[in-house]
Amino acid sequence: MITYSTVKSTLIEKGTRILKVLQFGAKTADECAPFGDDSNPIANMTAIYAETSTVDEQVIIGYINTKQLAAPGEKRLYSLKNDKSISFYVWLRNNGILELGGDDHNLVRFEPLNQGIAAANGEINTELQKIQTAIIGLGGAYTAGHISTDIDAAKINEIKCL
Structure with missing residues (x-):
């Protein structure tokens, strides 16, 4: 028989999530889920409780998604x-x-962004050199600085995209 139950609490025992539910009184059941899916319901969710062909082996086969x-x-x-x-x-x-x-x-792609910033840095540095040449040519003193932007620390290697 498959019935609705209310989740009261959960615990993990030997790698299996055990749920305590209210279903015609308090009962416990193993949770069944798709492979690789590890999610833990919050209290008072409506669970789908089912008995198996083995006596005293009940399972929660899902939840009512609201x-x-x-x-x-x-x-x-x-x-x-x-x-x-x-x-x-x-x-x-x-x-x-x-x-x-x-x-x-x-989100942005790191490599194209890094290339764009490097190109902009190059253009700025070229202009700074022109400014230095003009100021010195007019009799002033100016030493062009060098612009460099490092965004390597912002790169996330664990998340990939197109």
Whole structure:
């Protein structure tokens, strides 16, 4: 029989998440999830509780999702705060866009940005040399500085993109 239950608490025992649920009284059940999916429900979520063909082996096979926004063909992962509000999300849109927590700003590609900054530095340094030549030619004194911008510390090697 498959029934609705209310999640009360969770614990991990020998690498398996065990949920304590209210379902005609307090019961515990192992959580079943897709391979590689490790998520922990917050209290008072509605879980889908099922008995197995083995006596005294119950499982939670899923949860009632009340935060669904994905359109056909999309995938959305999110975390919740204890008050059930969205904490953070990753949204694979069906238009080829990936949203990481929002859509207000854009990520940048490090190498093209670094090349652009290096080119701008070169142009600035060339202009500084022209300024130095002009000032000295007019009888003044000026030593051009050298502009160099290092953004290497901003590079994230663990996140890759197109």
